[in-house]
Amino acid sequence: MSLKVFNTMGGRKEAFVPATPGKVRMYVCGVTVYDLCHVGHARANVAFDIIVRYLRHAGYEVRYIRNFTDIDDKIIRRASQEGIPFEAVTGKYIDAFHEDFDRLGLLRPDAEPRATEHVPEIIALVSGLVRAGKAYAVDGDVYYAVKGFPEYGKLSGKNVEDLLAGARVEVDERKRDPLDFALWKASKPGEPAWDSPWGPGRPGWHIECSAMAMKHLGETIDIHGGGKDLVFPHHENEIAQSEAATGKPFARYWLHNGFVNIDNEKMSKSLGNFFTLRDVLARVKPEVLRFFLAASHYRSPIDYSDRSLAEAKAGLDRLYRVKEKAEICRAAGAAPSALPEGEEFAPLRDARNRFDGAMDDDFNTAAALGRLFDAVRALNRLAPDDPAAEREKAGQFLAGYELLEPLFGVLGLLRISAGDYFRLEIHVMDTVGVGENLSATVRPSEADVLKRIEARKAARARKEYAEADRIRKELEAAGVLLEDGKAGTTWKYRE
RNA sequence: GGCGGCAUAGCCAAGCGGUAAGGCAGAGGACUGCAAAUCCUUUAUCCCCCGGUUCGAAUCCGGGUGCCGCCUCCA
Structure with a gap:
């Protein structure tokens, strides 16, 4: 028996063969920390958590890296809205991330690199691309020249002509080509900024993952993962910039998880149809969510309800x-x-x-x-x-x-x-039971329950079944379920 | 417009050419004072529709229909 994985690159299942026998270098795109995580994020993270666990179970030594994007437009906007430094925003949501996902039982990755901690590596990578003529600077921005990478589109199955024909490509006069994307962004006054050869600015989104993956795992990694929505443009761009810089394949296997849907539509911020992890974990035990996610294949869409x-x-x-x-x-x-x-x-x-x-x-x-x-x-x-x-x-x-x-x-x-x-x-109230809703009744303590069970046992011994049933029903109404077995009566809280 | 995915019982969900896993819900039986739990049995002559290939197709090919995703920040 041997492991087969579906590689987005090529679009089919392949035998899994890591570059170094017995070892797996794995990078998963994490979240941008400007808000709470929702069920969609849970899906992705649980999927890759299970993948890491299984690889280890199968005997591989796995080095697992998952980043935090801790500088970008949304973070800056959030910080200015709240009138706090951007680090306060990211710090808060990184803490929230750990809190939520620890409850879900996610393994901590071997490292959780942050973009802002890798600015020197990012600048070095961008400089190299500029020197090689793969990227160009304009007014403090640096753009990657897509035309210089003939294989652009190989991951997502898109071709450059089709992309240009689509009307959704943003128009920017300063780009040589509409498909070019920012490696480095000049900062406006008052925005977070790092010094660079092109003036004060900050990293573009895509470059951080290339820089961090290479730093922590090397120039070719075994598995690169993320949500399906990252295939284009994020991962396509990572491939272009990384492979242009190193001349080597960036990742051997690209794995992408499917979405969580609500009423058959993708759960997303923009549609407003999302539930935060906190919403959900206030209603069900964490493992219930895990079970729900594990009950479907990671690439299939799943409907949340x-x-x-x-x-x-x-x-x-x-x-x-x-x-x-x-x-x-x-x-x-x-x-x-x-x-x-x-x-x-x-x-x-x-x-x-x-x-x-x-x-x-x-x-x-x-x-x-x-x-x-x-x-x-x-x-x-x-x-x-x-x-x-x-x-x-x-x-x-x-x-x-x-x-x-x-x-x-x-x-x-x-x-x-x-x-x-x-x-x-019991502080987690399971209120999603079919048809029933126990509201916030105070449940009897364990000692009380045991006392009632003793009373009922005595009644049963006297064959006073009406009394025994009355006690059981009383406890049931209070949310306690009794189960008689040969070895005695056990009990549990019910929903 | 370009690219891609999906359609299996009341619900969820595997299946990747060899004659429909599993879970939930339901029915009957065993056990039980009665329940609960557990066990046993049972629930799709058939996998969106129409053609085709094959000894054989839910599985491959062609054509429909419906739904979804990406092409813009997104797990």
């Missing part, structure tokens, strides 16, 4: 119930033993291979989750009713669970204990 989240939650609950059973087995003193023979347990015994097989096909998380659910069904057959009394089953169950746990980990799922998932995280 309350219903999708509710379905994701139902699926994730099922997985956490398995983890809960494993925790109960452990608490009962079970130790992992051998897995049982038998065809019906094959999806469990062979889970790793099946999971890897799905992921090897261009990180097909949807299929991989399917294999995991197959394994979960097999595993549930082993679930003991009473772990303390059924040692063998408990040991087998635990062994099966421990086989699956790392695979869930690749998807970034089941990261917390089931106890926490079902009980302690």
Whole structure:
């Protein structure tokens, strides 16, 4: 089995072969930090988070870099609107980014370079391009001359004539060619500025990624990732300027994630149809969003809706119930033993291979989750009713669970204990349940619940089922779900 | 106008030439005092439409229809 990835360059799946065997150098375009992140950003970041996790799981040593664009027009505008320095804007939103994405369980990249920390490298790169005649300075701006790069358009499948024919190319008298783009922008008075051979100014957007990728990873990287909307012009321009500067291919594989849609339309700032990550994480547990994102292939568009989240939650609950059973087995003193023979347990015994097989096909998380659910069904057959009394089953169950746990980990799922998932995280109110909305009721404490369970147990022992049912219903109304098993009654908060 | 993508059950979603994964929801059964959870069974004669290639197509080709994206800042 070997990994295949869909390379935007060429538009097809290819065998994944990094430049150095066993090592992967990966750069993902991060966000411009002028505002809060929304679900679309979460999609991209979760997609590449899973890709990094899977590559490591597959044995690669991955060096993963993701930048922050911390200087650009939007940031400057925001700063002047709020009357604060631009660093205050970027600092605030970088903190917010980390806060939001830590909750989503994203791995921190090996470095998170910022454009403003790489101005010398950027100036060196631009100077080189000017010296080589690939770029030209006009009134303190520096533009890249697209005509000097015959392969321009090779990533996005566009050709220069078509682009010129389109009426949407901005007209700028100072450019030699309408397609030329800024490598360096002269600053207006009062704007943030760095000294340069062309006067005070700041980096253009595209050049920062070339400079930072080269500095942190070298002239040819293995994987360059980002959202589909970055293919043109951003990544096309990165290729042009980088390859003109080095004469080497900039990236071996270009990976692009699809969009998050609302009612079949791209979620975006300009359409105003976006939900910030904070909006969403105030309503559902972080892993519910992760599950929702992992349930589709990373290149497909996905439609975001309350219903999708509710379905994701139902699926994730099922997985956490398995983890809960494993925790109960452990608490009962079970130790992992051998897995049982038998065809019906094959999806469990062979889970790793099946999971890897799905992921090897261009990180097909949807299929991989399917294999995991197959394994979960097999595993549930082993679930003991009473772990303390059924040692063998408990040991087998635990062994099966421990086989699956790392695979869930690749998807970034089941990261917390089931106890926490079902009980302690009640500050996160799941209000997207189908049809029900629990508003802000105060839920009973664990001690109260246990007290009521004892009372109910006594009632049941006396066969006073009406009283037992009354207690259960009372707790249910307060948001607590009781489940009677052979080994006793367990409970969880419900939505 | 140029380039690209998508259309699979009530909903979500895999599938990449060999006879429709998985999840959610639903139905029946087992278990249970009753529930819940779990297990078992069940739910697309068929993959937008029309042609074609093939022993064989949801999968390939041609033509439609519908939706979306990029070409401007954008994950």
